[in-house]
Amino acid sequence: MQRTEISTLGEFGLIKHLTQSFELKNSSSLKGIGDDAAILDYKEKQVLVTTDLLLEGVHFDLTYVPLKHLGYKSAVVNISDICAMNGKPKQITVSLGVSKRFSVEDMEELYAGIRLACDHYGVDLVGGDTSASMTGLTISITCIGEGEKGKVVCRNTAQPNDLICVSGDLGAAYMGLLLLEREKKIFAGDNSIQPDFAGKEYIIERQLKPEARQDIIESLERINVVPTAMMDISDGLSSELLHICKQSNVGCRVYEDRIPIDYQTAVMAEEFNMNVTTVALNGGEDYELLFTVPLSMNDVFQNLPGIKVIGHTTDASLGSCLITRDGQEITLKAQGWNSLEK
Amino acid sequence: MQRTEISTLGEFGLIKHLTQSFELKNSSSLKGIGDDAAILDYKEKQVLVTTDLLLEGVHFDLTYVPLKHLGYKSAVVNISDICAMNGKPKQITVSLGVSKRFSVEDMEELYAGIRLACDHYGVDLVGGDTSASMTGLTISITCIGEGEKGKVVCRNTAQPNDLICVSGDLGAAYMGLLLLEREKKIFAGDNSIQPDFAGKEYIIERQLKPEARQDIIESLERINVVPTAMMDISDGLSSELLHICKQSNVGCRVYEDRIPIDYQTAVMAEEFNMNVTTVALNGGEDYELLFTVPLSMNDVFQNLPGIKVIGHTTDASLGSCLITRDGQEITLKAQGWNSLEK
Numbered sequence: 001m002q003r004t005e006i007s008t009l010g011e012f013g014l015i016k017h018l019t020q021s022f023e024l025k026n027s028s029s030l031k032g033i034g035d036d037a038a039i040l041d042y043k044e045k046q047v048l049v050t051t052d053l054l055l056e057g058v059h060f061d062l063t064y065v066p067l068k069h070l071g072y073k074s075a076v077v078n079i080s081d082i083c084a085m086n087g088k089p090k091q092i093t094v095s096l097g098v099s100k101r102f103s104v105e106d107m108e109e110l111y112a113g114i115r116l117a118c119d120h121y122g123v124d125l126v127g128g129d130t131s132a133s134m135t136g137l138t139i140s141i142t143c144i145g146e147g148e149k150g151k152v153v154c155r156n157t158a159q160p161n162d163l164i165c166v167s168g169d170l171g172a173a174y175m176g177l178l179l180l181e182r183e184k185k186i187f188a189g190d191n192s193i194q195p196d197f198a199g200k201e202y203i204i205e206r207q208l209k210p211e212a213r214q215d216i217i218e219s220l221e222r223i224n225v226v227p228t229a230m231m232d233i234s235d236g237l238s239s240e241l242l243h244i245c246k247q248s249n250v251g252c253r254v255y256e257d258r259i260p261i262d263y264q265t266a267v268m269a270e271e272f273n274m275n276v277t278t279v280a281l282n283g284g285e286d287y288e289l290l291f292t293v294p295l296s297m298n299d300v301f302q303n304l305p306g307i308k309v310i311g312h313t314t315d316a317s318l319g320s321c322l323i324t325r326d327g328q329e330i331t332l333k334a335q336g337w338n339s340l341e342k
Numbered sequence: 343m344q345r346t347e348i349s350t351l352g353e354f355g356l357i358k359h360l361t362q363s364f365e366l367k368n369s370s371s372l373k374g375i376g377d378d379a380a381i382l383d384y385k386e387k388q389v390l391v392t393t394d395l396l397l398e399g400v401h402f403d404l405t406y407v408p409l410k411h412l413g414y415k416s417a418v419v420n421i422s423d424i425c426a427m428n429g430k431p432k433q434i435t436v437s438l439g440v441s442k443r444f445s446v447e448d449m450e451e452l453y454a455g456i457r458l459a460c461d462h463y464g465v466d467l468v469g470g471d472t473s474a475s476m477t478g479l480t481i482s483i484t485c486i487g488e489g490e491k492g493k494v495v496c497r498n499t500a501q502p503n504d505l506i507c508v509s510g511d512l513g514a515a516y517m518g519l520l521l522l523e524r525e526k527k528i529f530a531g532d533n534s535i536q537p538d539f540a541g542k543e544y545i546i547e548r549q550l551k552p553e554a555r556q557d558i559i560e561s562l563e564r565i566n567v568v569p570t571a572m573m574d575i576s577d578g579l580s581s582e583l584l585h586i587c588k589q590s591n592v593g594c595r596v597y598e599d600r601i602p603i604d605y606q607t608a609v610m611a612e613e614f615n616m617n618v619t620t621v622a623l624n625g626g627e628d629y630e631l632l633f634t635v636p637l638s639m640n641d642v643f644q645n646l647p648g649i650k651v652i653g654h655t656t657d658a659s660l661g662s663c664l665i666t667r668d669g670q671e672i673t674l675k676a677q678g679w680n681s682l683e684k
Binding site: 040044047050 | 376386389394395397433469473478484589
């Protein structure tokens with residue numbers, strides 16, 4: 001495979017090379033890459049801004065994460081945050097720190113993934129910054145989105161006795177991660193053996209190529225529902241539920257038997273000898289939506305495809321608990337991933 | 343000095359600890375830190391977005407850059423980009439990657455600098471991301487600003503026969519950098535000797551604590567002038583002039599004897615046996631404004647404090663040249679700093 005050193009292009013050359021084929025699609029993107037700042041016009045809409053920093057060795061491991069997938073995922077995790085505000089993602093900026101280990105072709109792969117995400121979610125690349133790094137790859141993405149006045153949804157506005165809903169299923173991305181880590185160890189040093197992921201494609205894909213649930217936001221819009229509170233599940237259901245409860249000053253009851261879990265997630269958890277509920281509660285990176293709606297909408301939400309009602313909020317004094325299959329109450333704890341804790 | 347390990351606080355604890363004393367000041371900042379995204383309302387204004395990634399060992403050297411200064415500068419370089427669009431900076435997001443080498447107190451210092459910049463420029467901290475890093479310190483800042491319709495200034499709109507103006511003086515930040523690098527080498531290994539910066543305070547300050555020229559933007563607004571093109575000088579005058587010329591499809595003539603240079607910069611250049619014009623043309627990080635205005639404004643701009651007319655644009659066919667003191671024409675080349683070139 002061809003290898004072109006990044007130094008042959010330089011900073012401006014590299015940015016131009018990687019971004020010249022991106023075209024602006026959104027009417028709010030007046031000017032993208034090429035000036036001191038991008039120019040946007042949101043007219044009567046509110047502007048949502050979110051940002052994420054991804055560091056090699058902390059957030060991703062390039063021994064099993066293809067650069068194209070990494071580009072896609074880096075964009076998606078930010079897009080997901082805009083969806084989680086009940087907003088529409090419109091623009092991203094991408095900043096890269098790149099060590100000499102990487103070639104121009106590597107960066108093309110990364111941008112191919114970013115481009116795929118931009119196309120899939122209708123987002124414009126409008127800026128960024130590219131520089132050398134002493135050590136590995138650093139990716140910083142900021143996503144800007146549009147919110148309608150009165151319809152932007154925060155975490156601190158759940159009411160007691162709301163229904164608690166989640167989209168999709170939980171724990172799969174974490175099982176995908178553990179599987180990739182295991183295979184990496186098994187096959188370290190022997191390139192002739194290829195890991196066998198047959199029957200495990202779903203959990204691998206959930207880890208390597210997650211999606212933002214823009215489709216759920218669109219479904220809610222179609223049935224004219226604005227959740228009372230919402231966030232995306234990046235650090236695990238438990239951790240996110242506690243954020244909503246704490247910030248909204250409510251408690252919650254979540255039912256173990258209602259937590260949506262895919263078959264492959266359950267099989268993998270068993271293989272790892274882990275409790276699948278623990279996996280679903282504390283495994284991160286699902287990027288599903290967790291939201292609350294008034295109890296009066298129970299009939300609607302019990303039958304909405306892709307959405308599961310997993311419990312309800314309560315008075316704050318009742319605390320935040322999981323009700324197990326055998327009816328026990330267990331206090332929820334945030335045990336999700338935290339890069340800064342030991 | 344007390345040293346608190348970051349792991350004792352964790353990610354959410356650290357963010358809260360560092361940001362809880364920041365208050366929102368701007369009416370466009372509806373919601374800051376604490377949700378999936380910040381919520382802004384720019385009403386009829388345009389939204390300007392810029393971002394910068396700063397990596398330890400590439401963009402800064404903590405052996406002589408105090409963390410408080412680093413925080414201030416990291417914010418200022420982004421604020422400067424918004425000013426360079428003729429905009430008003432309003433919000434920043436700050437993402438940090440922090441290795442175990444750093445303590446909570448270190449991060450407090452960094453945020454004290456960020457806070458100082460926020461207060462000085464009237465900017466709100468509205469979001470960010472904090473995580474562990476394997477290696478050193480990574481800072482990614484996005485700045486969002488307000489532009490008035492029809493008054494946002496890009497790089498590609500200079501006309502032939504415009505006046506070329508710069509604010510302040512040039513080359514000082516680069517001389518400050520070379521001085522700090524020299525003293526670092528001289529005193530390496532001997533902590534008892536303190537470097538002597540007497541009489542060199544200005545160039546040191548220009549390197550360690552640059553300012554964004556928001557005051558110039560305000561001056562221009564007062565006299566009701568919208569430049570035809572503008573950018574800030576981060577990579578050196580030569581490089582930036584060529585950006586404006588190329589993107590606007592014009593040429594330029596810049597006069598060596600009109601380039602504003604401070605006395606300390608000239609003295610330091612002589613000490614280093616460097617040509618001071620070369621230093622002013624190619625030294626980066628001045629964060630002064632480079633802009634063009636119609637020739638008809640000559641009388642106004644010849645007498646505006648803090649602004650110097652250094653030349654004029656021409657037809658593109660005439661190329662981009664420096665006219666030396668002895669009347670020679672030298673073609674301008676971009677030799678500014680580029681982290682990705684060898």
